[in-house]
Amino acid sequence: MTDVVVEALTAGYDRSTVLDGVDLSIGTGGALGLLGRNGVGKSTLIMSLMGIVAPTSGRVLLDGQDVAGRRPDLIARAGVALVPQGRRIWAPLTVAETLALAGRGHGRRWTTDAVLDLLPRLRERLGQQAGQLSGGEQQMLAIARALLTDPTVLLLDEPSDGLAPAIVDQIAELLTTLRGEGVTMLLVEQDLHLAFTVCDEIAVMEKGRIVHLTGTPEFRADRATAHRLLGVA
Template sequence: MPETKTATRPAAGAGGAQVLSVKDLQAWYGESHILHGINFHVKEGEVVTLLGRNGAGKTTTLKSVMGIIGKRSGSVQFNGKEISRASSDSIARLGVAFCPEERGIFASLDVRENLLLPPIVSSGGLSLDQIFELFPNLKDRLNSQGTKLSGGEQQMLAIARILRTGARFLMLDEPTEGLAPVIIQQIGHTIARLKKEGFTILLVEQNFRFASTVADRYYVVEHGKVIDGFANSELEANMDKLHTYLGV
């Protein structure tokens, strides 16, 4: 087993200001202690990926940042503002958007209704025409109920919906899980384009081969802690460690 450490390297991607800073983040589900002092940061314009095995605490980290986990402690700062005790709705109104693994679309509503439903938190949200440029499939399915969409179309809709809000900091939880390769490729193109347009993205992803096509930096999460981190340019040199960490 390789020696583990908490990453302290500077960002290799965008050189912008620090948007998110997480320090000693602890979280519980009832009596179960899930996060044991998570530390990481994300800079403006970066795509940062949390890697780790199932149950490592990656999704709990996103939910804790978003204020969805009720019992949590430590520091979470967004654009210099402490949000660790803020409610999820107030965090969303600061410009943080969360796309959960289960997608969370309204199955009884059609695509148009799903897209028009989210509240606008700031100016700059994508128009329907811009959404359809990113995801042409959604335009073809505009009047289809959520239950009639394929898994890939549901994922597109889930991402499209948060892009309508005007949020510029996106947290995407396992966006490629269970999707066909052609859809995964489309999701990758979308993330790359969003980064080019100035969005900042925190990504949870099991598929590090996919993550390598979009990420600037990686943090490895194990047993509720960040145990390693490196830049995308260092990925090849860290492949042996990654195979050990992820069990692949």
Template sequence: MTAVDVQALTAGYDRSTVLDGVDLSIGTGGALGLLGRNGVGKSTLVMTLMGLVAPTSGRVLLDGRDVTGLRPDLVARAGVGLVPQGRRIWAPLTVAETLALAARGHGRRAAAGRFTIDSVYELLPRLRERHGQQAGQLSGGEQQMLAIARALLTDPAVLLLDEPSDGLAPAVVDQIAELLQTLRGEGVTLLLVEQDLHLAFAVCEEIAVMEKGRIVHRCPTPEFRADRATAHRLLGVA
């Protein structure tokens, strides 16, 4: 089955076009790494899928349901979770307050879902240790874990992650990779926007590359890793 099906999606800001006819699909339980140079539209695609940017044309289907142009809260209730770039945690709230608010805000769906506050603490024991600490006082890695936990408590079938490795030490990135692999084992479908190739390769079964608002290349991860010439041409990396 197809969890995410993006068809000829166009979107942008004011009068500028950023997404120029994006076609993209992810199978249920799959993990796709979305790569590309800065400014090609990766974050805009994530925000458009989440309903934070209104598309001008095209369609977004989740498990066959058309959610094109829905408000972000309705997209979330349809089963999409977002881990935004920069984490965007609520600094004055404690870890416990953040998680309680996330779970309460999604009502019956969260209450009946796979992920509860207790199960999230099991996945991320560091958050249990920090449960009474204000989010703004956490380390960068702890804040990223909190952002992921907050998204999980909406009980997402699809999780969108926008550069979760940004600014983090390699050891913390390895922990995030392990967590995302665990979530895949739970059947969560992942769209991972990343600059860190090691994280994308560790988690994702397929790699797609964006250029100028379009998907210009897609292949299985082992094939992409072996094709150094294509990686260099599209990303400027060795």
């Protein structure tokens, strides 16, 4: 079980600063929904936490241990897993091959059997190439791939992207189950229903900073603030 604390995190690309002193915290087993308009830095934050983008300053603490600036493989070994936007599954591989590759060197808590019990649809598709799966099945496979690295922290970037509402409801149910297993989550999402269902806190980002942070019930009740920050009713 892991808590996450981000302190004054700054990052960007070349000479451009995208994250401008981000501060946030997620308690062990908690879920924070990160909202904001396009281009404000949400995906950059996810990639910085995973080590794909190197921060220029600030700290990322996992149970008090600073992992900011480490290589992605070392951050993964520290217990962080990424479900990327667009899923990025390995299309030529079968479901079984994907799970076998993702689970190499792991299997302490999340074994292949445990993941397939959680996602029985994938068990029915073990021999099928990942690129031939439906969008919802590919998203399930992306989550399964992440779980097989045995994470205590799960970073999810727009998991509802391109999916039908019924599939989004299945994703919400799955993520709620994972929270019950003690997995700490940061969920970047445009689908407010998914974020509100899964997360106990909501943060809003503007211009590379967290400008609003509150409990989910309070955010849902404050429609004026939601409209001002997100342009939604």
